[in-house]
Amino acid sequence: MIQSSNPMTRRRLIQTAAATAATLPLNPLAAHAEKPRHNRIHQSVSRWCYQKIPLDTLCTAAAAMGLKGIDLLNLDEWEIPKRYGLICTMGYAGGGEINQALNRVENHAAIEAAFRKNIPLAAKAGVPNVITFSGLRAGLSDDEGARNTVAGLKRLKPIAEDNGVTINMELLNSKRDHHDYMCDHTAWGVRVCEEVGSPRIKLLYDIYHMQIMEGDLIATIRTNHQWLGHYHTGGVPGRHELDDTQEVQWAAVMRAIADTGFTGYVAHEFVPTRDPLTSLRQAVDLCDV
Numbered sequence: 001m002i003q004s005s006n007p008m009t010r011r012r013l014i015q016t017a018a019a020t021a022a023t024l025p026l027n028p029l030a031a032h033a034e035k036p037r038h039n040r041i042h043q044s045v046s047r048w049c050y051q052k053i054p055l056d057t058l059c060t061a062a063a064a065m066g067l068k069g070i071d072l073l074n075l076d077e078w079e080i081p082k083r084y085g086l087i088c089t090m091g092y093a094g095g096g097e098i099n100q101a102l103n104r105v106e107n108h109a110a111i112e113a114a115f116r117k118n119i120p121l122a123a124k125a126g127v128p129n130v131i132t133f134s135g136l137r138a139g140l141s142d143d144e145g146a147r148n149t150v151a152g153l154k155r156l157k158p159i160a161e162d163n164g165v166t167i168n169m170e171l172l173n174s175k176r177d178h179h180d181y182m183c184d185h186t187a188w189g190v191r192v193c194e195e196v197g198s199p200r201i202k203l204l205y206d207i208y209h210m211q212i213m214e215g216d217l218i219a220t221i222r223t224n225h226q227w228l229g230h231y232h233t234g235g236v237p238g239r240h241e242l243d244d245t246q247e248v249q250w251a252a253v254m255r256a257i258a259d260t261g262f263t264g265y266v267a268h269e270f271v272p273t274r275d276p277l278t279s280l281r282q283a284v285d286l287c288d289v
C-alpha cells in the first residue's frame with residue numbers, strides 16, 4: 001500500500017509503483033480481454049483438433065478469446081456452444097464421408113435423406129453451414145465426377161435454400177492426406193458450384209489443403225470468393241500452429257478474405273503441438289486483421 005503525507009514523495013512512489021506494475025506479468029486472459037480486436041474475420045475452431053478438452057471447456061476458452069463458434073460438431077452437440085454465446089459454425093449433418101460422397105450417384109439418396117431430416121434441425125439450432133464431400137476418384141474421371149456431383153447438389157439445393165443453411169463441399173489435398181480425393185482443386189469445385197448455381201451451395205476452402213495443392217492462395221480467394229462459403233486454417237507443412245515454422249502469411253491471407261466482404265467464418269483446424277489453448281489464442285491474434 002502507498003502511504004506518504006509528503007505530496008512529492010507520494011507522487012514519486014505512485015510513479016515507481018506504476019512503472020513496476022507495467023513490468024509484471026499480466027494474467028493472459030485479462031491482457032487479451034483488454035486488447036481491442038478488429039473482428040473483420042469471424043473466427044471459429046474445429047472441435048476435432050482439441051479432442052482432449054471437454055467441449056464445455058473449449059467453448060468457455062473460445063468465448064474468452066473472442067471466437068464466434070465451434071466447427072465440425074455432431075448434431076447432438078449443436079446446442080452446446082449456445083450456452084457460451086457461440087454457435088456451431090459448421091455441422092456434420094449426414095453429408096457423406098471423405099471417401100464416399102456426391103461424385104457417385106449411388107450415394108445421393110442417403111445424403112438427400114439425411115439432409116432432409118437434419119438441415120431443418122441445423123436451421124433451428126442456428127447452425128449456418130453443413131459439410132459435404134466429393135468422395136474419391138476411384139477410377140472415375142473428373143468430368144463424370146463433376147456431372148454426378150452437380151446432379152447430387154441440385155437435389156440438395158432446395159433443402160438448403162428453403163432452410164437458409166449453406167451446404168459446403170470441402171476442398172482437401174489429395175497429395176499428402178486424402179489420396180485420390182476428387183474435390184482437390186479450386187477450379188473443379190468452382191465449376192461444380194457454378195453449374196449448380198445456388199447461393200446456398202459453396203466450397204469449404206481449406207487453406208492448409210489448398211496451399212499443399214495449389215498455393216496462389218490470395219489470388220484464388222479474390223477470383224473465386226463468390227463460391228467460398230467457409231475457410232479452414234492449418235500451418236503448412238504439418239498442419240500445426242500458424243507460427244514461423246510454416247510457410248503461409250496468415251495475416252495477409254486474412255486481409256484478403258476480409259477485403260472480399262466475407263461475412264462467414266474462418267475456423268482454425270490445426271493440431272497443436274504445444275499448450276493447445278495458448279496456440280489457439282496465438283492463431284486468433286494473428287488472424288485478427
Ligand SMILES: O=C(O)C(=O)CO
Nearest residue numbers: 170172177206232269
Ligand atoms: O480431414 C481433413 O483433413 C479435414 O480437413 C476435415 O475438415
